[in-house]
Amino acid sequence: MELMEALRTRRSVRQWTTDPVPDEQLEELVEAAARAPSGGNTQPWAFVVIRDQAKLRRLRAAAPGIAGRATAVVLICLDKQRADVEPGTAEYDMVHMTLGAAMQNMLLAAHGQGLGACAIGSYHPASLRSIVSLPSHLELKLLVALGYPVSQPKAPPLRLLSEVCYFEEVGSNRDH
Ligand SMILES: Cc1cc2nc3c(=O)[nH]c(=O)nc-3n(C[C@H](O)[C@H](O)[C@H](O)COP(=O)(O)O)c2cc1C
Known part of the structure; x- marks a missing residue:
C-alpha cells in the first residue's frame, strides 16, 4: 500500500x-x-x-477503553532507565512525542498488514501493571488493541x- 493511501485509510x-x-x-x-x-x-x-x-x-x-475482544494487545511503556524525566519539563514532552511516534508506526504497520488497531488511553495503570508484572523501571503509557x-x-x-494548515502566517492559506 502506498504510504499516503495508508495514512488516509487508517482507521481506529x-x-x-x-x-x-x-x-x-x-x-x-x-x-x-x-x-x-x-x-x-x-x-x-x-513493548x-x-x-x-x-x-x-x-x-x-x-x-474500559478497549471496546471489543482484541486478539492481541501491545503495551507501550516508557523505559525509565533510558529516559527518566520530570513531568513539566521539555524532556518529558519529548518522551511522550517519541512514544506517540512509536504508536503511530505500529498503527500504520498494522493497517499495512491488513490488521485493524486502536490506540487505548483509557485503562487502570495499577491493575495492568500487576496483570503483566511490569518491572518498576517500565511505566505504562499506552495500549494498542488489535x-x-x-x-x-x-x-x-x-x-x-x-x-489547520497555513502558509507563511496563521490565517493565510496556500492560495493567498
Ligand atoms: C492517545 C490516544 C488514546 C486513545 N484512546 C482510546 C481509547 O481509550 N478507546 C478508544 O476506543 N479509542 C481511543 N483512541 C482512538 C481515537 O478515538 C481515534 O483515533 C479518533 O476517534 C480518530 O479516529 P481514527 O483513528 O479512526 O482516525 C485513542 C487515540 C489516541 C491517539
Whole structure:
C-alpha cells in the first residue's frame, strides 16, 4: 500500500474476528514501532505483547477503553532507565512525542498488514501493571488493541486541511 493511501485509510478498529495474529506479524508491528524517531535517539521504549486469552480477559476488565475482544494487545511503556524525566519539563514532552511516534508506526504497520488497531488511553495503570508484572523501571503509557477487522470503520469527522494548515502566517492559506 502506498504510504499516503495508508495514512488516509487508517482507521481506529474496535471490532475484531477471532482469528489469531501470527507471532511473526506481532513482532513486525513492534519492529515498526521501534524504528520510530526518538528525541536524542534515546529509544526510551519497551513493548509487551499480550495474546494469551486469559490475560486478555483480565486486561479488558482493567481497560474500559478497549471496546471489543482484541486478539492481541501491545503495551507501550516508557523505559525509565533510558529516559527518566520530570513531568513539566521539555524532556518529558519529548518522551511522550517519541512514544506517540512509536504508536503511530505500529498503527500504520498494522493497517499495512491488513490488521485493524486502536490506540487505548483509557485503562487502570495499577491493575495492568500487576496483570503483566511490569518491572518498576517500565511505566505504562499506552495500549494498542488489535486483530483482524470485522469491517472497515467509516472515517470520523475530520477537520479541513484549510482549517489547520497555513502558509507563511496563521490565517493565510496556500492560495493567498
Ligand atoms: C492517545 C490516544 C488514546 C486513545 N484512546 C482510546 C481509547 O481509550 N478507546 C478508544 O476506543 N479509542 C481511543 N483512541 C482512538 C481515537 O478515538 C481515534 O483515533 C479518533 O476517534 C480518530 O479516529 P481514527 O483513528 O479512526 O482516525 C485513542 C487515540 C489516541 C491517539
